[in-house]
Amino acid sequence: MKKQTQPANGSSHETLPANPPATRLRSKFYFRSIRSRFLFWILLVSLLPLLALITAVYHDTSRLIREDGVDKLVAIRDLKANQIDSWAEANISHLNTIANDPLIRSFQISAVDDQTGDDFTESLKNIAKRLRNYLTAYHDIKDILLIGAEDARVYASAAGQADGTDWSEDPVFTEPMSTGTTSMTEATFSETLQIPSITLSTPVFGPAGDGEIIAILATQIDLRHSLYKLTNNRIGMGETGETLLVDQQGRAISELRWRENPKLTVMITAAPAVQSGHGATGTIEAQDYRGEMVLAAYTYIEAMGWGLVSKQDTEELYAPVTEMTRMGVFLFLFISMVTSVIGIAIAFFMSRRIKELCEVTRHIGSGDLTRTAPISGGDEITELASHTNEMVCKLSISRRELESFSYSVSHDLRAPLRGIDGFSQILLEDYEDKLDEEGKSLLREIRTCSTEMGTLIDALLALSRITRKDLEMEKVDLSAIARTVLDKFQKDSPEREVDVSIQSGLIVRGDRTLLTSALSNLLGNAWKFTGKTSQAAIAFGATSKNGETVFFVRDNGAGFSMEYASKLFGAFQRLHAQADFPGTGIGLANVQRIVTRHGGRIWADGEKSKGATFYFTLEIRGFE
Amino acid sequence: MNYSRSILLVEDNARDEKLAIRALAKNQITNEVIVVRDGEEALDFLFGTGAYQGRDSKELPAVVLLDLKLPKLDGLEVLSRIRNNENTKRLPVVILTSSDEENDLIKSYDNGANSYIKKPVDFEHFVEVVNKLGFYWLLMNSPAPK
Numbered sequence: 204m205k206k207q208t209q210p211a212n213g214s215s216h217e218t219l220p221a222n223p224p225a226t227r228l229r230s231k232f233y234f235r236s237i238r239s240r241f242l243f244w245i246l247l248v249s250l251l252p253l254l255a256l257i258t259a260v261y262h263d264t265s266r267l268i269r270e271d272g273v274d275k276l277v278a279i280r281d282l283k284a285n286q287i288d289s290w291a292e293a294n295i296s297h298l299n300t301i302a303n304d305p306l307i308r309s310f311q312i313s314a315v316d317d318q319t320g321d322d323f324t325e326s327l328k329n330i331a332k333r334l335r336n337y338l339t340a341y342h343d344i345k346d347i348l349l350i351g352a353e354d355a356r357v358y359a360s361a362a363g364q365a366d367g368t369d370w371s372e373d374p375v376f377t378e379p380m381s382t383g384t385t386s387m388t389e390a391t392f393s394e395t396l397q398i399p400s401i402t403l404s405t406p407v408f409g410p411a412g413d414g415e416i417i418a419i420l421a422t423q424i425d426l427r428h429s430l431y432k433l434t435n436n437r438i439g440m441g442e443t444g445e446t447l448l449v450d451q452q453g454r455a456i457s458e459l460r461w462r463e464n465p466k467l468t469v470m471i472t473a474a475p476a477v478q479s480g481h482g483a484t485g486t487i488e489a490q491d492y493r494g495e496m497v498l499a500a501y502t503y504i505e506a507m508g509w510g511l512v513s514k515q516d517t518e519e520l521y522a523p524v525t526e527m528t529r530m531g532v533f534l535f536l537f538i539s540m541v542t543s544v545i546g547i548a549i550a551f552f553m554s555r556r557i558k559e560l561c562e563v564t565r566h567i568g569s570g571d572l573t574r575t576a577p578i579s580g581g582d583e584i585t586e587l588a589s590h591t592n593e594m595v596c597k598l599s600i601s602r603r604e605l606e607s608f609s610y611s612v613s614h615d616l617r618a619p620l621r622g623i624d625g626f627s628q629i630l631l632e633d634y635e636d637k638l639d640e641e642g643k644s645l646l647r648e649i650r651t652c653s654t655e656m657g658t659l660i661d662a663l664l665a666l667s668r669i670t671r672k673d674l675e676m677e678k679v680d681l682s683a684i685a686r687t688v689l690d691k692f693q694k695d696s697p698e699r700e701v702d703v704s705i706q707s708g709l710i711v712r713g714d715r716t717l718l719t720s721a722l723s724n725l726l727g728n729a730w731k732f733t734g735k736t737s738q739a740a741i742a743f744g745a746t747s748k749n750g751e752t753v754f755f756v757r758d759n760g761a762g763f764s765m766e767y768a769s770k771l772f773g774a775f776q777r778l779h780a781q782a783d784f785p786g787t788g789i790g791l792a793n794v795q796r797i798v799t800r801h802g803g804r805i806w807a808d809g810e811k812s813k814g815a816t817f818y819f820t821l822e823i824r825g826f827e
Numbered sequence: 828m829n830y831s832r833s834i835l836l837v838e839d840n841a842r843d844e845k846l847a848i849r850a851l852a853k854n855q856i857t858n859e860v861i862v863v864r865d866g867e868e869a870l871d872f873l874f875g876t877g878a879y880q881g882r883d884s885k886e887l888p889a890v891v892l893l894d895l896k897l898p899k900l901d902g903l904e905v906l907s908r909i910r911n912n913e914n915t916k917r918l919p920v921v922i923l924t925s926s927d928e929e930n931d932l933i934k935s936y937d938n939g940a941n942s943y944i945k946k947p948v949d950f951e952h953f954v955e956v957v958n959k960l961g962f963y964w965l966l967m968n969s970p971a972p973k
Contacts, residue, residue, distance in 0.1 A: 610928060614896050617925040617948055618840055625846040625950035650950075657948030661927075668929070 238554040245546035250539055257531045265524040269498075272520040273486050276500035279439060280513040283446050284502050286433050290343075291506045294403060294424055295385055297341045302407045302420045306333050309410060310349065310358070310418050327359055334361035343430075345396050346423040349407070350376055352416045363395075375404045375421050383416065387507070390426060390456040392466040399426040399456070399467050431458050443497075444515035449476045451508055461493050475499035479510025488517060556584045564591060568802070571673065572599040602671065609667045616660055624653040662789040669796045674714040681709040681722060681754065685743040688723045692730045701733060706744035709754065711821050713801050718821075721797040724790040725756040725817050731784055732760035732815065751820055759814035763807075771807055794819075832965070833859040835888040837869040837905065839897050846950065847892070847923075850957035858965055861888065866900025869893070870908055873915050885973065887918055890964040893940075895924040895931055903934050910939040917971035919964055 234240035301307060307330060334347040338361040346362040355371035370376035378386035385405040393400045404421035408414060424430075434446045434457040445460040453476055455462075455469040462469055471477070474489040479501035491497040491514055499514035559577060566574045572595055576588035627646045631638070638646070685705050693699065711718070726741065733739035742757045763771070763778045770776045772795040777788040794817075798805045802822030809815035834851075838844045844862055851860060863869045869891070871877035875884035891909070895902035902922065909915045921942040922935045935943050944960060947953050 610926065614925040617946070618843060620948045621846065621925075621946060621950070621953070622842045624948055625849070625953065626842075628950040629849060654949055664927075 236554065237557060238550045241550040241553060242543075242546045245549065246539075246542060249542045249546075250535075253535065253538055257535055261527060261531050264527055265521070268521060268523050272498050272515070273500070275439065276444075276498060276513045276515060277486060279444075279446065280500040280502055280511060283433060283513060284504055284511050287430070287448075287504050287509070287511065288506055290429060290433065291504075294343060294422070295405075297337075297344065298385060298403045298405050298420065298422050301334070301337050301347060301422070302405050304333060304337075305410070306330060307349065307407055307420065308417070310351075310407065331359040331361065334359055338362065341422075343424050343428045344422045345393075345398065345400065345425045348421045348423075350404075350419040350421065352380065352406070352418050358418070370419075375402050376419050379404050379406045379419050380416065383414075389450060390467060390509075392468075393423065396423065396425075399431075399465075400424055401426065426456070434458065440513070440515050441519050443495075443519045444513070446511065446513045447471075447476065448504075449480045449510045449512070451480050451510070453477055453480050453510075455492075456509065459492075475501045475512045475514060476510060479503055479512050481510070556588075560584065560588055560591065563588075567591070567595055567598075572602065605667060606671065609664055609671075612660060612664065617657065620653045620657055620660075624650050624657075627653075659787055659789075662787040666789055666793055666796065669717060669720070669793055669800070672714075672717065674717070674800060676712055677715060679711055679713050679715050679718050681711060681718065682707045682743070684719050684722050685726060688719075688726050689730070689741065692726070699730075699734070700739070701730070702738065702740040704740070704742040704744070709743075709745050711752075713821055714797075717797045717800065721794045721819075722756075724794045728790060728817075729756055729758035729760065729815075731786070732762070732779075733758050734760070734784070736760050753818050753820055755816050755818045757814065757816040762809045762811050762814045764811045765809065768807055768809070772805065831886065831889060831970075833861055833888045834961075834965075835869065835872065835891045836860055836862045837866065837891065837893045837897065837902070838862060839864050839894065843894075843946075846953065847957065850950075850954045851961060853954050854958040854961055856957075856961040856965065858889065858961075865898040866902065866905040869897075869905050870900070873909065873918070874912065884914055887915065889919070889970060890968075891918060891920045892923045892960075893920055895922060895926055895935070903931075903938055906935065906938045906940060919968065919970065921960065921964065923960075 234243065310326070310330060330349060334349065337347055338344055344361075346360060348357050348361075349359040350356065350370050351358050355369055355373075355376050356367045357370065360366075374386065375388060383406055385403060387404075388402040390399060390401045392398070400423050402421055402423050404419050406416040407418040407420050409417040430448075434448060437444055437446070437460070440446075443460075446457070447455060447459060448457040449455055449471055453471050454467060455464050455471050455476075456467050458464055459469065469492075471492045473492045475487050475491070475497070478485070478487070480503075482503040484502040486498070486500045488496065488498050491499070496517045497514040498517050498520055499512050501510060501512040501514075503509070504511055556577075556579075563574050563576045575595065576591045578585055578588050578592070627649045631643060631646050635643075682705055689701075689703050689705070693701070693703075722743075726743065729741045733741060736759055738759075740757075740759050743755070744757075745752050745754045747753070761779065761784065767778050770778065772791050776792075777786060779786075795805050798819045798821065803820040805817065805819040807815060807817045834856075836844065836847060838847065848860060848862075851858075861872065863872055868878065871879045872882070873884065873887065873891075875882040893902050893905060897905070900908075902924070906920055906922075909918055909920060916939075919941045920939070921944060922931075922940045923944050923946060924931065925946050927945045932943055942960075942964075944956060947956060
């Protein structure tokens with residue numbers, strides 16, 4: 204079972220190939236820049252309450268508007284119903300007034316026996332004249348008939364002739380005759396008068412006061428005159444409101460706003476009218492007879508047996524709501540825009556200095572210690588900038604110290620070594636005859652030691668050089684480098700048979716010299732540690748983890764025990780005997796420095812005698 | 828005295844001097860070797876000043892082997908003065924030093940060094956280097972006309 208090492212630079216949030224789910228969860232609210240995070244929260248904090256406020260106001264106001272609409276229509280409905288009641292009462296009372304007229308009541312039924320008598324004729328003339336007088340007094344009444352109780356014939360008419368028509372089958376006559384009370388016909392279109400009308404009829408009792416019905420008095424009421432004035436009065440009902448009347452069958456008996464109804468023949472099946480005709484009272488939002496949505500208040504007028512509907516189109520009624528919605532949306536968009544602009548501006552100004560600082564530290568990071576962070580104002584960013592400058596200052600001091608140290612090492616440490624080597628050689632040459640074999644062998648050991656030390660000094664210098672070198676960033680084809688390096692190894696040791704696999708097209712941005720050195724080192728290790736492996740295999744490639752490219756160099760060579768994984772990248776640390784696999788122990792330290800200088804991480808995965816895989820990342824900022 | 832075939836070795840370390848002379852001898856380079864211990868002495872010799880007052884400064888060695896790390900005046904300073912002097916500005920100067928610092932290489936060439944050789948630790952290697960160096964600068968190379 205293979206184990207994983209932590210990334211060599213200590214950042215622990217990612218190991219490979221394991222992929223912790225926490226990273227994915229967190230990435231939902233992950234922003235690549237302070238600016239976008241700032242903007243996100245500004246918009247969230249400002250627009251959410253705004254949205255809530257607008258919604259609340261909208262909800263409340265639209266409810267009020269609806270309630271107002273209902274209240275208004277109910278008020279109109281009730282007013283009209285009252286007015287119609289009064290109108291009906293007035294008509295009945297007019298009828299009764301006429302029926303109680305002593306002249307009418309003096310209508311002598313006995314005279315019927317002597318219909319040709321002058322007295323009778325005279326009396327009928329007087330009655331007809333009186334009826335005509337009533338006709339002029341009551342504008343709603345278009346005709347008044349006096350029908351004899353015994354023979355159901357018309358004896359007097361205010362508008363027409365007493366033509367003696369037989370009314371014995373007509374409810375106008377039969378109803379009051381049987382009930383002894385006032386009755387009313389349905390509203391109809393009168394073909395004779397060419398008007399929409401109803402007919403009221405009531406018994407006329409004889410002057411004796413014994414309850415004898417001597418005649419039936421009928422008045423024909425012109426609906427247009429005052430009823431339609433009532434229903435057609437649409438004050439307060441806007442451009443689409445109307446009040447209409449239906450009978451119990453749903454027949455419209457008033458004039459309609461949207462349809463011609465001259466002969467009262469239009470049947471209405473819309474819910475408000477039907478319900479009111481059935482005696483119900485209430486409010487409803489439904490389609491009217493045109494199919495338009497209306498808000499309607501309806502009731503039943505008991506006195507007339509009519510349904511009354513006061514209604515208005517919802518479109519007109521709720522126009523303020525629509526208008527308000529438009530305003531709300533506009534307001535929201537406008538404020539969103541203003542907030543966005545302000546947010547972007549604030550985010551820009553807030554993050555600008557951080558970005559500047561970032562830019563400077565990036566340069567410093569890539570080795571340019573001449574950069575300083577701009578100092579302005581006195582806030583935390585300035586503090587950060589001055590701390591950065593302090594660090595850079597200390598860093599350049601230690602770099603200078605390192606440089607002079609390296610210089611000393613380079614120059615002064617080699618001089619005595621040369622002495623040791625040179626004089627040993629001179630001793631070997633000049634005193635050959637005085638030295639025995641053991642002495643010569645020891646001198647040769649001294650020379651080997653000094654050469655080794657020379658190699659170590661060179662390696663150490665190379666390491667410090669990597670740290671100090673300025674990065675020259677360019678496009679680097681790692682695949683091509685790997686191929687060149689491995690070709691060279693193969694050429695140097697043609698007897699080796701190694702199965703090499705290189706993924707092509709791995710192009711990154713970095714310092715060519717350093718990356719070549721790092722890759723040579725890793726591949727060199729792979730080559731070296733597979734030296735004793737039959738069917739050796741070396742692979743170079745890349746995988747993608749969490750959007751990051753991870754390069755790897757894999758071999759099936761000597762490997763290493765994970766126990767010592769942490770020591771892999773330390774300078775002069777070796778996990779193999781010099782005799783088995785020679786080396787300075789500086790190579791991986793070099794590689795790690797190169798990777799770190801490119802903003803990447805390196806870690807390894809291995810098993811003794813099974814092979815090793817070295818993973819590394821390079822911070823790739825695209826090819827900008 | 829005619830110095831035209833001589834070598835001026837500027838070397839503060841006596842042991843290194845001894846090794847250099849040994850290496851020259853091993854290569855049968857018999858040309859006279861003038862050894863000076865520091866930068867000031869090197870300039871005095873070349874310009875005929877100080878301890879070398881009166882020396883004909885027109886007489887110049889065939890090549891100067893110059894170490895970089897020297898007491899008083901360092902090698903780069905010496906090189907720069909040689910190049911700024913009308914008489915010595917074309918004198919072949921070979922930097923022979925322990926350092927292989929990039930900076931030293933760049934500065935040496937910037938100051939007009941003709942060649943830059945790192946002294947190897949391995950003596951046999953050093954002997955070989957001296958052999959090639961002597962062969963090139965003393966036999967192959969044509970010096971500037973006087």
